[in-house]
Amino acid sequence: MKLHTVSLSLVLALIAAPAFSHGKEKHDVAAVVAGRDAGKAELQIAPAAADAVAVVERFSAALSAGNPDKAAAELDPAVLILESGGVERSRDEYLAGHAKADADFLKGAQVSLTRRTAQASGELAWIGSESAIHAKKGADVVAIDSTETMVLRKTAQGWKIVHIHWSSRRAGAGH
């Protein structure tokens, strides 16, 4: 009986711990290692979309390196960027708007790609990515589930990003 009680307590404690830590950002700040990791990602990438995926990776890597200008080289001048109800309608508008904040945020963030699907058809490719982001915010760690849709068009200069849609929520905020 005592063994059952102890076992039950342990199980409840294991269940309760993540429940109380969700979103409250009780992760260890020291455990956040800035950088990008796709090692455990579930990938479904059509061969025809491989080059487009490489462009998206270069864009994301440049932002994570804190270099928005380098990232912008992968954007079509007329790129349309949607994010949480906001919109930026060109590369220049993005550079003058959220690009610096995005680079600053990602530079100190640990981004783990969890799932990616990529398809291409003719001159167009679309890439859907899901990531878990951990970022330091003061003494806390912000845990974020981030999703990203990118549409690319093949141009004379190679694949260029013509559309981005970002959406984020606190990790564990439900479905």
Next chain:
Amino acid sequence: MKLLKTLLVLALLAVAGAAAVVTTGAYDVAADTPHWPSTYRLIEFARTRSIAVRAADIVVPDLDDPALLRSGAGNYDAMCVSCHLSPADGEDTELSLGLYPRPPRWDALGTVEPRAAFWTLKHGIKASGMPVWGRSMDDRYLWGMVAFLRQLPGMSAERYRAAVAASPGHSHGGGETDVGGGDPHAQHGGAETPRSSFEPVDDPTAAPTPAREHEHDEENHH
């Protein structure tokens, strides 16, 4: 005429006396030297009347709205407990011990009239340690705290912890930023630093509450 002269002399003496007290430093501003009881009661009365008059026309939303209660729990835990304590931790803190006048405890806060509680949260109270939360938070999040305050009397530590854990309030990244205008691109820390595209825009109460504070534009600084 003689009476007028006497009154004038008395008034001048009073002004001179007040000036002497101020300029000689005779008045002790130390927070550990309490007011005379009569002074304290007068200030309390003035405070109560000041808030009651200014809060009289505020329209109170549905304070049983679950969304308001949810947002209020997290915000209370993030912003209020260090002074007003909580059912989960009733031990005095350095702030709750050190402030004068002593901040009311969590169980007393629940008895404050909602309009007065909202006004106090929004505008703060001079020389009391009570901050002006209305400068950084939208009304609906302040109403969330008012709604939660009403639940505090008699609340168990377990219920309090569960309410905070289930809340998308301040500690969880909601309420204190990007509020009011409904613009997710609203500025965070000044005009030069927009929020990054990867930080979620939390809105614990989703739809704005229908009733908002009806106040005149207050530029009447005192």
